Amino acid sequence: MPPTRNQMKGEDELHSIIKNLVIKLCTSDDFISQVTQTITNIIEEKYNKQFNEIIQKNHEINEKLQKQEDIIKNLVEQQNKQKGVGRSRNIRVYGVTESTENENVRKIITNIFTKQMKLKLKDDSMEFCYRLGKTETNKNRTIMVRFSTNYYKNLVYNNKKLLKSIKVVIKEDLTKDQLNMEQEATKKVGDKGKVWTISGKIFLKLDNQQRVIRIENQDNINKLSV
Structure with a gap:
């Protein structure tokens, strides 16, 4: 059954009332402010969540990087300690005149320790001794000496001042x-x-x-x- 004239008139009035209400709401400063604030809060909540997630991920990455740096630093320190232990019985002797290609380095060093420094060393007190690097004209290469024990190394090293008169210098192998x-x-x-x-x-x-x-x-x- 089609709507009566009164029904149609009632619907038109209702539409008119709703339209006017909507217009009033949309032009109301309070309503616009509330809608704007609601939208702002939704956006802030969404992006704050994303921002916090980014911060958390960045923090986790930094923690992992710091742990890796600590591991690397520890490995380097351990490596340096091992190197130091391996060198602990070594000394380097500077300023010893280099004579010929066939010089007896061990005999030269032994004479310096026993005759110049007046130290008592056994035949097996040194494991090895040799010149470092390639031969150069008018340059005395450094001599590396490795002792059999720390006792002999310290005995020589602690008395290195005795060589000042002949301008021979003894240093640790660093x-x-x-x-x-x-x-x-x-x-x-x-x-x-x-x-x-x-x-x-x-x-x-x-x-x-x-x-x-x-x-x-x-x-x-x-x-x-x-």
Whole structure:
């Protein structure tokens, strides 16, 4: 059955009321503000969640990287310790005149230790000794000496001052990192103190100070007041 005229008129009035209500709502400052705030909150909630997820992932990545750096640092330290242990019985002798291609390095070194330094060494006190590097004109190559025990190494090393008169210098066989640190410390101190090593550990003493300073890293050198 088709709607009556009264029914149609009622529907039109209802549509008109709804239309006017919608217009009022859409033009109301409070309504617009509420809708805007609602949309803003939805957007913020969505992106804040994503942002927090990104921050969390970034934090996890940084933690993994830090763990990897710690592992690498530990491995390097262990490697350096192993290198140090392997070198602990070695010394390097500088300034020994190089004579001929067939020189007897072991005999030369033995004479220096026993005659010049007056030390008592046994025949088996040295495992080996040889010159380092290639022969160069007018240059005396360094001699590497490995002792059979730390006792003999320390006996020679602790008496190295006895060779000052013949300008022969004895130093420990340092790793590359230790040598760089020792050279940096020596450069920083200059003629205002002295630098030395004991079992690969680097020490220095300034002329105007009584205390002995242990050098363990570059920061120790940078903080020196010379």
